[in-house]
Each structure stands twice: as C-alpha cells, then as structure tokens.
Amino acid sequence: MSLNVQLRGVWRCGGRIPHLTALGPISFVFRQCSSASKNPNIINQKLLLLVESCLDKMQEKLNIGNWKEVPISDRQIITLLSYHRVWIYVALNNTVDENILAKNVLEIIDRGLLFGAPLTPPHDNLLHKCAKIVSSTKTKQKFDKNFKFSSLNTASQCDTAIEYGTVLISENCPSIQTFSEKYMKHKTPVVLKNCIDHWPALTLWDDPSYLIEKIGNRIVPVELGSKYTDSNWTQKLMSVSDFIDNYILDEPSIVGYLAQHQLFQQIPELVPDFCIPDYCCLHEDDTSDNTVDVNAWFGPANTVSPLHTDPKHNLLAQIFGEKLIILLAPEETQYLYCHSGNLLQNTSQVDPIKPDYESHPEFSKAKMYFHILKSSEILYIPPKWWHYVSSRTPSFSVSFWWN
Structure with a gap:
C-alpha cells in the first residue's frame, strides 16, 4: 500500500x-x-x-x-x-x-x-x-561518532562559584507515605536517590545515535540565548538532529536549549523509556487536577533558568549530565527583587551565582540551599520555592509538575 x-x-x-x-x-x-x-x-x-x-x-x-x-x-x-x-x-x-x-x-x-x-x-x-x-x-539515520553525551566535559560558568549555601538533604527512595508526610506535606525540598535506576532512558538517551535515529527528523522549539530574561533571547524551530549537531556537539557562540517542552506529548515514541514517578499520585485535596505536566529540558553546558518560582509541585529527574540547583524558601521573597509586570513577576533580578550586592543589597540576608543534581537523581521542588538551575555539562532532565 x-x-x-x-x-x-x-x-x-x-x-x-x-x-x-x-x-x-x-x-x-x-x-x-x-x-x-x-x-x-x-x-x-x-x-x-x-x-x-x-x-x-x-x-x-x-x-x-x-x-x-x-x-x-x-x-x-x-x-x-x-x-x-x-x-x-x-x-x-x-x-x-x-x-x-x-x-x-x-x-x-x-x-x-x-x-x-x-x-x-x-x-x-x-x-x-x-x-x-x-x-x-524512512531509512534510519546513522551517527558515526561512538560516544555518549555524558563524555562531553564542557567547562561550565557555574563552576566559578564557591559557596551556594546549605546542602540539600537526600533520601534513598522513600515510600509514598514517607514522601507525603515528611516532605510534600511540609513543602520541604529533598533529593531522591535510587528511584529511577530502572529507566531505559538513563542509558538510551545518553547515546546521540539513539536520539538521532528515533527522533532526529522531528521539529522542536529551541530557545536561543543564555536565559529567558535577556533582551536578545529568542526561539527557533529546528530538527532534533540539527539541534544536537549545532548546539550540543558543537560549541556555538549562542546557547541553544530545548527547554520546558512537552516533547513526549509531541513524540510519544520516547514515552516507553521512562515513567511518571508514583509520588505524582499524591494530591493536596480531592478537588486537585490529576494532570501531570511532563516537560523535557535538553541542552549543553551553561544553560540557565534564572531564579524563579512555579505554582505546582515539581519532580526534576536527571537523565544524564549534571545541574547546579539553588533553592530559596518562599519567605525569602522579600530579599529577591522580583521583576515588575505580570510576565516576569515570578522571576528574581538577582543572579545567585554572581550577586550584585550594590544593586541588590538585601539579597545578602537570603538563606540558600543547593545541590549538584546527577544522573538518576530526582529533586523535589515544592510549590512557590525559588529555584535557579544551571547545567554544568550537557544535560537531559525531565520535570513532572502536578497540583
């Protein structure tokens, strides 16, 4: 036919x-x-x-x-x-x-x-x-370079910082009840270990040939610019193959980031490689929307998500690579110099890696937590907690947002 x-x-x-x-x-x-x-x-x-x-x-x-x-x-x-x-x-x-x-x-x-x-x-x-x-x-695309994304040891700007604050607590694959009562109920961030070791994505997505063969021809939106608060930040549609070649394997002058994209809704062929964590079944009340928003975050070293808040519970799962995460509790908002206007009111003007204390003197009073998120780890970020994210290496993360 x-x-x-x-x-x-x-x-x-x-x-x-x-x-x-x-x-x-x-x-x-x-x-x-x-x-x-x-x-x-x-x-x-x-x-x-x-x-x-x-x-x-x-x-x-x-x-x-x-x-x-x-x-x-x-x-x-x-x-x-x-x-x-x-x-x-x-x-x-x-x-x-x-x-x-x-x-x-x-x-x-x-x-x-x-x-x-x-x-x-x-x-x-x-x-x-x-x-x-x-x-x-179509004939499957071939990739002639035999290595993993995680082998690309690109230097990261965030490594120049020495002190980020207090180290976040970690827990080894807590039960749903423990997670609910100890962390979610009290809106306490935590690093979850050994919860996703069984995901095929941990090995499959680290291989450029797998992603190029599976989704290389698919068109995705890529953010261009160091962070979304910059005046020259923009977006461009391109194939996954072009994105990998030009922004992951190459070292362009402009950072490209496949960020906060519902990639798995667009391309369900990748869904069998991971699963929604069981913790996402927990809801604050019976009226909560049961929808879990699943987003992909794929990019080179030095991608930056500025200090900001989100209204939902967030599990950030690291597939490969490393990310520096800095968090501040909602009560620290008074020290964070939020942008004015509706569009960026959930985003701070402060760069927590290199804070300008002359312009933002109150930031010196803020209490920070940090963690270097590594492959197979999940970070739980409670609603309205401020978080700054910067990749130290090429990195792929999947976030799960729910009410």
Whole structure:
C-alpha cells in the first residue's frame, strides 16, 4: 500500500467532524480536500496552495494576542489543515527520495502538533498516527561518532562559584507515605536517590545515535540565548538532529536549549523509556487536577533558568549530565527583587551565582540551599520555592509538575 493511501486512510476510518467542516469559508477547503481524497485524479498543486494559504491565515490568528486566549477550535482547524497538507504533499511528490520526503512531511506534522490541538475521538491522535506511518517508511539515520553525551566535559560558568549555601538533604527512595508526610506535606525540598535506576532512558538517551535515529527528523522549539530574561533571547524551530549537531556537539557562540517542552506529548515514541514517578499520585485535596505536566529540558553546558518560582509541585529527574540547583524558601521573597509586570513577576533580578550586592543589597540576608543534581537523581521542588538551575555539562532532565 502506498504512503499516500495509508495517510488518507487515517482520516477515512474515522468519519467527519461536523463542527469543524461546517466552519464558514474554510468549509470550502475541507470539501475540496474530501473530494480529492476520494478521487486522486483531481489532486493538484492549486489544492495544496489553497490548504497552505489557509494554514498561513490561521497561523496569523495565533500570533495576535495571548496564546492562552486562542479558541481551541482555531487550533483544531490547524490540526486538520496540517493533516490534509500532509497527504496532498505526499501525493504530489511520490517520486521524491524517501528520506527527503519523510523529513519534509514530518516537519509539516510537527508544526501541526506544536500549533494545533487534538481533535475529538476517534481523531484525537490524527497527526501522531501520520507520524508513525511516515517514520516507519524512512531509512534510519546513522551517527558515526561512538560516544555518549555524558563524555562531553564542557567547562561550565557555574563552576566559578564557591559557596551556594546549605546542602540539600537526600533520601534513598522513600515510600509514598514517607514522601507525603515528611516532605510534600511540609513543602520541604529533598533529593531522591535510587528511584529511577530502572529507566531505559538513563542509558538510551545518553547515546546521540539513539536520539538521532528515533527522533532526529522531528521539529522542536529551541530557545536561543543564555536565559529567558535577556533582551536578545529568542526561539527557533529546528530538527532534533540539527539541534544536537549545532548546539550540543558543537560549541556555538549562542546557547541553544530545548527547554520546558512537552516533547513526549509531541513524540510519544520516547514515552516507553521512562515513567511518571508514583509520588505524582499524591494530591493536596480531592478537588486537585490529576494532570501531570511532563516537560523535557535538553541542552549543553551553561544553560540557565534564572531564579524563579512555579505554582505546582515539581519532580526534576536527571537523565544524564549534571545541574547546579539553588533553592530559596518562599519567605525569602522579600530579599529577591522580583521583576515588575505580570510576565516576569515570578522571576528574581538577582543572579545567585554572581550577586550584585550594590544593586541588590538585601539579597545578602537570603538563606540558600543547593545541590549538584546527577544522573538518576530526582529533586523535589515544592510549590512557590525559588529555584535557579544551571547545567554544568550537557544535560537531559525531565520535570513532572502536578497540583
């Protein structure tokens, strides 16, 4: 069965979505796509350009106003348009080299996953199903360097500091009850050891060839700049292979960081390599949302997350590499010179590694804790605890946020 027929079959097996296909002028585009899916003879470049122009228009709508205020229906339209763009593009380029075709199609899919939203069942995994089909047809990428990320001993700026404060306490894989009563209940940070030694990710993700073979062609958002509070900080979409080559294995002048990204929701092929820690099943009350937000943090040495707070419980699991973590309790906020304005009010202006006591004299009164987080360790960061994170080496971490 041809790739194009497989992709068109993903949609046909599920039927229609009335509330999307009946949306004003765009319904014309969906009707054209529906007709073309049944009659391949009418697929042409004009139809592809029509779908792409609609995607551009929807993309413009996303860039106006606050992302959180974008109607879910607008993002679902992007998902459906991306799907139609995929199979039409494949139909018009079936003589193109298989690997080049797969790379281009996966980029279309990933943009749809990044900016779109899941449809209603049975279409909720529409683009994921397409990605799986396309990935199975391409030749696996090869990586000719035989080493691990953890062998890259890049010098880190954070090593210039001598004193960070009090060393955090550690506990060897506490029971759920012990963790709840001793740490979570009292909102006390702790380093958890020997809890994730069984994760395949600890060895698999340390191997560049594994990640490049598994997800090398996938498109992800990469932060460019030393930290998000800098004026020249920006983001760029690029393939995982390009990110690894240009920002992990190379030594560019600009730091690149795959930070706070729901990578495993976008690319579920990596999910079997780890699991959500059992501690995340604990909730403060029966009304709490049971959702666990899982984010990837992958980058070279010297990535920095400035001193900031988050509203949820956080388990930060270190896959490979080392990170310096500095923490301060919520009651230290009075000494931390928070940024003004809604966007950065949860972020301090103080650099705890090199504090400027002339500009921030009160910071000298703040009590700090620290830990060098190493592979297979988990750090529990309670809600509203201030934390500063800097990688000492190339590093991959996974965070689990929950209420």
